Amino acid sequence: MQLSLGLPWLPWHLRLDALAGLFLMIIGLGTLAISLYAPAYIEEYRHGPQPLAVLQIFTGLFIAGMELVVLADDAFAFMVAWELMSLASYFLVTYQHQHAANRRAGFLYLVMAHISGLAILLGFGVLAAFGGAFTFAAMRAADPGLIWSSVAFALALAGFGMKAGLVPLHAWLPEAHPVAPSHISALMSGVMLKVAVYGFIRVVFDLLPAPHWGWGVALLVVGSVSALFGILYALLQTDLKRLLAYSSAENIGIIFIGLGLAVIFIGTGHTALGILGLVAALYHCLNHSLFKGLLFLGAGAVIQHTHEHDLERMGGLLKPMPWTGLLFLIGILAISALPPLNGFASEWLIFQTALQAPVLQNGVMRAVIPLAAAMLALTGAVAAACFVKVYGIAFLGQPRTRHARHPHDASTGMKLAMGLQALACVLLGVFAAPTVALLERIPAVLLDARLPSATQLGWLWLTPIAPEVASYSAPLVVLGVLAAVGTWAFIRFWLRPRGKVGALRRGPAWDCGFGPLSPRMQYTAESFSQPFRRVFRPAWQIREELVKSPLESPPFWEIRYQSQLGDITWNWLYQPLARTIQRAAQQVGRLQTGHLRHYLGYSFVTVLVLLWLIS
Amino acid sequence: MVDILIDWLVALLQTLAFVVLAPLFASLVKRVKCRLQNRRPPPWLQPYRDLRKLFGKQVLLAETASPLFRLAPYIVFAVTVMAASVVPLFAVDLPTAATADAIVLVGFFAFSRVFLALAGMDVGTAFGGMGASREMLVGALAEPALLMVIFTLAMVASSTNLSTVVTALLHQGVILRPSLLFALLALLLVAIAETGRIPVDNPATHLELTMIHEAMVLEYTARQLALIEWAAQLKLTLYAVLIANTFFPWGIAEDIAPLSLLRGMAAVVLKLALLGMLLAIAETVVAKMRLFRVPGFLALALVLALLGMLSYNVLEVT
Numbered sequence: 001m002q003l004s005l006g007l008p009w010l011p012w013h014l015r016l017d018a019l020a021g022l023f024l025m026i027i028g029l030g031t032l033a034i035s036l037y038a039p040a041y042i043e044e045y046r047h048g049p050q051p052l053a054v055l056q057i058f059t060g061l062f063i064a065g066m067e068l069v070v071l072a073d074d075a076f077a078f079m080v081a082w083e084l085m086s087l088a089s090y091f092l093v094t095y096q097h098q099h100a101a102n103r104r105a106g107f108l109y110l111v112m113a114h115i116s117g118l119a120i121l122l123g124f125g126v127l128a129a130f131g132g133a134f135t136f137a138a139m140r141a142a143d144p145g146l147i148w149s150s151v152a153f154a155l156a157l158a159g160f161g162m163k164a165g166l167v168p169l170h171a172w173l174p175e176a177h178p179v180a181p182s183h184i185s186a187l188m189s190g191v192m193l194k195v196a197v198y199g200f201i202r203v204v205f206d207l208l209p210a211p212h213w214g215w216g217v218a219l220l221v222v223g224s225v226s227a228l229f230g231i232l233y234a235l236l237q238t239d240l241k242r243l244l245a246y247s248s249a250e251n252i253g254i255i256f257i258g259l260g261l262a263v264i265f266i267g268t269g270h271t272a273l274g275i276l277g278l279v280a281a282l283y284h285c286l287n288h289s290l291f292k293g294l295l296f297l298g299a300g301a302v303i304q305h306t307h308e309h310d311l312e313r314m315g316g317l318l319k320p321m322p323w324t325g326l327l328f329l330i331g332i333l334a335i336s337a338l339p340p341l342n343g344f345a346s347e348w349l350i351f352q353t354a355l356q357a358p359v360l361q362n363g364v365m366r367a368v369i370p371l372a373a374a375m376l377a378l379t380g381a382v383a384a385a386c387f388v389k390v391y392g393i394a395f396l397g398q399p400r401t402r403h404a405r406h407p408h409d410a411s412t413g414m415k416l417a418m419g420l421q422a423l424a425c426v427l428l429g430v431f432a433a434p435t436v437a438l439l440e441r442i443p444a445v446l447l448d449a450r451l452p453s454a455t456q457l458g459w460l461w462l463t464p465i466a467p468e469v470a471s472y473s474a475p476l477v478v479l480g481v482l483a484a485v486g487t488w489a490f491i492r493f494w495l496r497p498r499g500k501v502g503a504l505r506r507g508p509a510w511d512c513g514f515g516p517l518s519p520r521m522q523y524t525a526e527s528f529s530q531p532f533r534r535v536f537r538p539a540w541q542i543r544e545e546l547v548k549s550p551l552e553s554p555p556f557w558e559i560r561y562q563s564q565l566g567d568i569t570w571n572w573l574y575q576p577l578a579r580t581i582q583r584a585a586q587q588v589g590r591l592q593t594g595h596l597r598h599y600l601g602y603s604f605v606t607v608l609v610l611l612w613l614i615s
Numbered sequence: 616m617v618d619i620l621i622d623w624l625v626a627l628l629q630t631l632a633f634v635v636l637a638p639l640f641a642s643l644v645k646r647v648k649c650r651l652q653n654r655r656p657p658p659w660l661q662p663y664r665d666l667r668k669l670f671g672k673q674v675l676l677a678e679t680a681s682p683l684f685r686l687a688p689y690i691v692f693a694v695t696v697m698a699a700s701v702v703p704l705f706a707v708d709l710p711t712a713a714t715a716d717a718i719v720l721v722g723f724f725a726f727s728r729v730f731l732a733l734a735g736m737d738v739g740t741a742f743g744g745m746g747a748s749r750e751m752l753v754g755a756l757a758e759p760a761l762l763m764v765i766f767t768l769a770m771v772a773s774s775t776n777l778s779t780v781v782t783a784l785l786h787q788g789v790i791l792r793p794s795l796l797f798a799l800l801a802l803l804l805v806a807i808a809e810t811g812r813i814p815v816d817n818p819a820t821h822l823e824l825t826m827i828h829e830a831m832v833l834e835y836t837a838r839q840l841a842l843i844e845w846a847a848q849l850k851l852t853l854y855a856v857l858i859a860n861t862f863f864p865w866g867i868a869e870d871i872a873p874l875s876l877l878r879g880m881a882a883v884v885l886k887l888a889l890l891g892m893l894l895a896i897a898e899t900v901v902a903k904m905r906l907f908r909v910p911g912f913l914a915l916a917l918v919l920a921l922l923g924m925l926s927y928n929v930l931e932v933t
Contacts, residue, residue, distance in 0.1 A: 316739065318681045329683075336729060339715070339722040351718055351762075355769050358932045366928040373766060374921055377759035384729055384758075385751035392736030392747060398679055467713075470775040476714040480700060484693035504674035509738045509834055523736065523744020531752045535910040 005077075012080075013073035013135055018442045019206070022282060023070045023198040026289045029424065030191040031063055034183040037297055037417035040410070041183055044304055048096065055095055055181065062088035062187065066195045074135040075124035078199075082120065086113040086163075089192060092184045093176045105175035112162055112172040119159030120199065126152040127207055139207045149208050153215050156203040157222070163196035166256060167226040168569040170249045174233075177245035178309065182300025185241060189248045190293035194285050197255055204263065205278065205446050213267030217368060219260030224375035226253030231379050232539045235386040235532055236565050238311045238525045240299045243390060244292065247335065250379060251288040254347065255281045257372055261353045264365060266447070273356050275443040275451050276464050280349035282439050287342040287428060291334040294421040298328040301414050302394065305407035311393045311525040315400040321409045323418075325395045330422040332387040334429065337380045340474040342429035345462070347380060348472060349436070352464045382532075389528045398519040430474045433462040526563075541566040619710070625871050626700065626711040633699035633856075637849040638662035640887055644851075647895035662848065669841035677738045677834050687734035688835065688842040691727040695846040695853075698723040702856055703781050705879035706868040712778040717765040720777070721758060724809065727846065728754045735831030746830025749906060753815065753827065756913035757808045760801050763920035767798040768861060770927050777861070785864040794931055797923030799862045804916035806854035811847070812894065814904040815912065818847075825903060852887075855894075859886035 005012045016024070038059075042052060065085030072078035090113065094106035124134075126148055131138035144152065162169040177185045204211055230250030237243035258281030266274030301324045308314055318325035334341040339348075354376075357369035399405040410418070428435055437455045444450050457463055463471045511517045533542070543564040548557050591602070642662045649656035658664075676685070700711040701720050715723070732747035769775040771794060772783035784795075808815040811828040820826055826833075832843050860867060866882025868875040904912065 316679075316681075318683065333726075333729070336725070337722070338726045338729060339719050344719075344722055348718055348722075351766075352775070355766060355775065357928060358770055358773075363929055366932060367925050370763075370766060370924045370928055371921075374759060374763055374917075374924070377762040378755070381725070381755040381758035384725055385755045388729055388732045388736075388747065388751055392733055392744070396681065396683065396733060396737040397739035397744075461713075468774060468776070468779060470716050470769075471713045472716060472719055473714040477697065477719070480697050480711075480714070481693045484696045485689060488689060488693070504676050506676045506678050506680075509677035509679060509740050510742070511740070517740055519739065521741050522739045523741060523748060528744060528748040528751075531748060531906070531910075532755070534907060535752065535756075 012077035014071045015073035018445045020070045033417040036413045038183045040413045058088045058091045093180045102179040105179045109172040109176040116159045116162035123155035160196045160200035164252045165249045167229040174245040178241035186293040186296035190289040211263045216260045216263030220372045223253045223256030224372045227379040231382045271449045277353040284346035294331040301410035306403045313401040314394040316398045318395040327418040327422045334425040336384040345432040393525045541568045626709045629704045630700040637852040640852045641848040643891040651899045672837035674837040684737040687730045688839040692842040692846045694727045707778045716775040738834045742830045749827045757805045760916040760920045761805045764798045764802045767923040781864045794923045794927035801916045801920035810851040813898040
């Protein structure tokens, strides 16, 4: 569809295909949830220094920007929409700009969003140069050759990867997500990162000619590193929203592992397996948008009612906030990839794709793919530990501070929003086969090929490669668990005469006979992750400080322990880069002498050079 | 139609056998260990008596416990039973093995572990948190190793369905593949860690410095404790059967004729008895490790599993 917008000689085009449809649905689900959630949530900002209208207008622009990105059918409209999305979200991140930390986070986000925009623009530039026009149709028809398509691929990976939060380009993510209002974090993490993934899929699987398998290896490496790094960093965080932000980097990594498998298999001629990888990646996109949205909304409810961001200051929230607690639990089960929830279904599909590595001819790749699968397995297991920590520290145990003692539960709209997403998590997990059948239409449009057998046994059975190779039936699993519980209940309440055992009695928890337990004796988030800290030590940059100072009476010491967790990529990538840029800027700065005669000289030389060029 | 019904019936019977016989296997290990350590062993049926006693007692609940704490034992038990329904005990070609393949089996283990850890943290004592933290650490390293063992098996048999894997290995005969050897070693290490046996954890200890599993479930009493103990015994048996039937699949029934079923049962009992004695011997001669040695132990399992997977992909693919 051509719009009468844009420039006279460069109209905008819109198109809705299956791929755009899926991502529109992701945007729509996210928007629906936050539109139920936000009215109650933004009450908190009503008496703040900023007008609410700012928040509302930019939220609207942000959502419109994302939808336009997905619908755009030419590079011009895409980039305009992309910038609209980036800028609107910048203003949302810095909504509470009275805090210096928020301004700093917002600036970092803005800088990185623009570098990513530049890389994407250059990538489209390469494609447009060969296609001769800015429309996607022209780009699709052109064949830039292997070298130039690899350049375009690299630019797209850098640009979209930065926006999606791939490690090591993720630096803005853990800064920007915690400072934005929670429903905006949910939108940014749940939806905007997916829009970046959409852009990447559009370029690599649609606009570029048939992908080369080497790109897949690059994606696999980047994805695995991102997944493992993201979850290891998430594990050590104590700020709830920062932790969720790092876990977004992990999930984007998982999506890119799926995309990498897809590229490798398509690039080596195993299209059916490639499609499976692509479907798994798309499935995980959808899943992540739901459970991460749910977790951010839950975190928002907790923060609104306790005014605490730090896990160490929460505790026992399940009792005063039963609904939020229950829905959050579904979220952590889904994100920890436990059956029968949705996170498991998509990771299962990625594993199944990876297990087909022996069909490949190249020995190196047969070895690389299992390594990526191993990284994914480790990531999943650490993710479970990470989210057990989150839930155990925040919602279970006893309240650690006064604020955590008597919060109210979330209001109806907020509960409804979270309930919707939790329900979607359960349904997408249990009805995996119908979901895959729907998702499969996307590669059918993009690559003109279908999965041979994913749902051939009907809606109960998910059989990605063939029924005898692997099958999974989440509905029957649920049925089985229900049957086991039912049998138990039958034995317990039917066959056993009641009253013989006696009602349950409550007493104090076991305190080893040393007197009453206090909430300060509980395990903290820091102590929960301490063993992990010892095991995976090299992954982090931890500054620890132990100060011992004697008190008045000699045998007693005051001991203070401090530890600070830094992101290792700052040391290895960002700071050297910043220093280099600074140095280069200083060299260039020498030109700026401040004397008028020098500037006149520059102009004169410039005119001379231009004249020489023309003549 | 009747065939399908009988198939499901056999599968159900198998699951039931698992649930009923799990305490017996635990009893066997305990008895052999007692003999080896010159102690007088408890009677064969002692675990059943313990369970019956616990089921008959009044539940004493910590004041700070939330509903999740009360729910967790049922979830853990139900999920472990589901896991049992997937593993072939005396017959292959189960319809239940198709509903959940080996990767889902690992997911079941993870699910029950997550709930146990959450329950451990629920009461808000230092013990519970400590147990949960350690259990999640052990799980975080053991689970990927287990998955890689399963990947190796799945690639060798080109299926992740456990029944199919067992059948495939049965028909390939005794070929000494390096990949399977590595996988077996890794699985042995993982099984020891995941079921909380010496040298990783000691099921008989109540010394806080060394507890993992026991620290998590310290607050449980009566029927809730019984369910958790039973689930733990079931898990031990599951791992034993997994080792016995995938790497040494001989004797397992390939059809559901009564005679071959009987043979399958006899075979699996024999294999389990051998494996149980081996475990008891290992637990007698090896000392418990310090907690921070455990990651090294599990890293070995990870590397072995990875080597198994790589040696299949590099050396054995034709």
